[in-house]
Amino acid sequence: MELSERKSSMADQVWEPISNLFPPHPAVDPNVGAKTNLSFIPRVQLAEASKADFGVRPMVAQHNLHESDMFSDAALIDLLDRFPRKNLYALTMGTDPTRAEENRLALNEGVSGADLLRAVKKGRFWLNITRVDRADGGYRQLIDELYAQLAAQIPGFAPDFSQGSLIISSPHALVYYHADAPASVLWHIRGRKRVWVYPALDERYMTREVLEDIHAGVRHEYLSYEKSYDDGAIVYELEPGQWTAWAQNAPHRVTNLDSVNVSLSTEHFTAQSRWRARVYTANRFLRVRFGLRNLSAREQGAGAIAKTVIHRLAAKVGLDPAQVKRHIPTLRVDADAPGGVVPLGEPCVASKVGN
Numbered sequence: 001m002e003l004s005e006r007k008s009s010m011a012d013q014v015w016e017p018i019s020n021l022f023p024p025h026p027a028v029d030p031n032v033g034a035k036t037n038l039s040f041i042p043r044v045q046l047a048e049a050s051k052a053d054f055g056v057r058p059m060v061a062q063h064n065l066h067e068s069d070m071f072s073d074a075a076l077i078d079l080l081d082r083f084p085r086k087n088l089y090a091l092t093m094g095t096d097p098t099r100a101e102e103n104r105l106a107l108n109e110g111v112s113g114a115d116l117l118r119a120v121k122k123g124r125f126w127l128n129i130t131r132v133d134r135a136d137g138g139y140r141q142l143i144d145e146l147y148a149q150l151a152a153q154i155p156g157f158a159p160d161f162s163q164g165s166l167i168i169s170s171p172h173a174l175v176y177y178h179a180d181a182p183a184s185v186l187w188h189i190r191g192r193k194r195v196w197v198y199p200a201l202d203e204r205y206m207t208r209e210v211l212e213d214i215h216a217g218v219r220h221e222y223l224s225y226e227k228s229y230d231d232g233a234i235v236y237e238l239e240p241g242q243w244t245a246w247a248q249n250a251p252h253r254v255t256n257l258d259s260v261n262v263s264l265s266t267e268h269f270t271a272q273s274r275w276r277a278r279v280y281t282a283n284r285f286l287r288v289r290f291g292l293r294n295l296s297a298r299e300q301g302a303g304a305i306a307k308t309v310i311h312r313l314a315a316k317v318g319l320d321p322a323q324v325k326r327h328i329p330t331l332r333v334d335a336d337a338p339g340g341v342v343p344l345g346e347p348c349v350a351s352k353v354g355n
Helices: 001-007 047-051 074-082 113-122 137-153 208-216 227-232 269-290 302-316 350-352
Strands: 059-063 088-092 104-107 126-131 161-169 173-179 183-190 193-197 234-238 241-243 252-256 261-269 329-333 341-343
Touching: 001 074, 047 059, 074 126, 074 341, 088 329, 104 341, 113 126, 137 161, 137 183, 193 261, 193 341, 208 269, 234 241, 261 269
Parallel strands: 104 329
Antiparallel strands: 059 241, 088 104, 088 126, 126 161, 161 261, 173 252, 183 241, 183 261, 193 234, 193 252, 329 341
């Protein structure tokens, strides 16, 4: 199935790019119980042979986050109870990896941390605790330490900003085939998951125009997926204590195995990754506004500078307005329901039983 066909079949769904669905928090808020002292020393282990692979091709290495009490059930419940609910997202999914339109948003206001975790264990969805580093100082300190160790081990790696979200997900939950705009690292802590990573910047797996739209933030990050794509994927199973990274913008998908999973997903920004975002966003503006297609995606040189300057000036005068779309919630988390969620408008299962 071609991308255009899949796009039309998803037209009725109200979408927003994941990066826009989860807006940034303000600075660390002491009112949510910020923690500033880690109770353990995080370690990032990277084999000499893997250093050249970081950010270039899929790779797996080791860490020790799974040994920390930060990710125990008790600690997760405490975090969920303190965390601002407007920045906590529960998303369900179907069982067919080709049907990303089955991703549905569930409201979670008023649900305790213990019940959220109970719903995850019995249901089929994932909790995205977005920008956890701005709501809890301990996570900020942890992410800073992880990236300091990466930078110390990887020649030329100099991120100027990083952020993270904690993902708690059900057994057999899946993340649909998609591509992220920023570069990222997945630090796996609990459970087991299978990851498929596909070649980056390869139009067999994602067209350049789609990537331009993702960088510009005007579409969701889910992509059209066909099972034949798996022939070109690198596949591996992540265990607790492993982390993985791949080339920026490489399409990927994930399926949990038979247990609850906990992972810390971090994004990092470098001078190079920022230039890529600027160039692809500028190319989209020139394509949509003036019909200029197949522009160079080179991230350096006079052409790249000229395009980004033109786009920046155009945006300042309102010629490239944001077109953000948002998920519309259709479900509500209910830990007593068989699948952990109920449709909006229905009474909770406990209320039904009480009546």
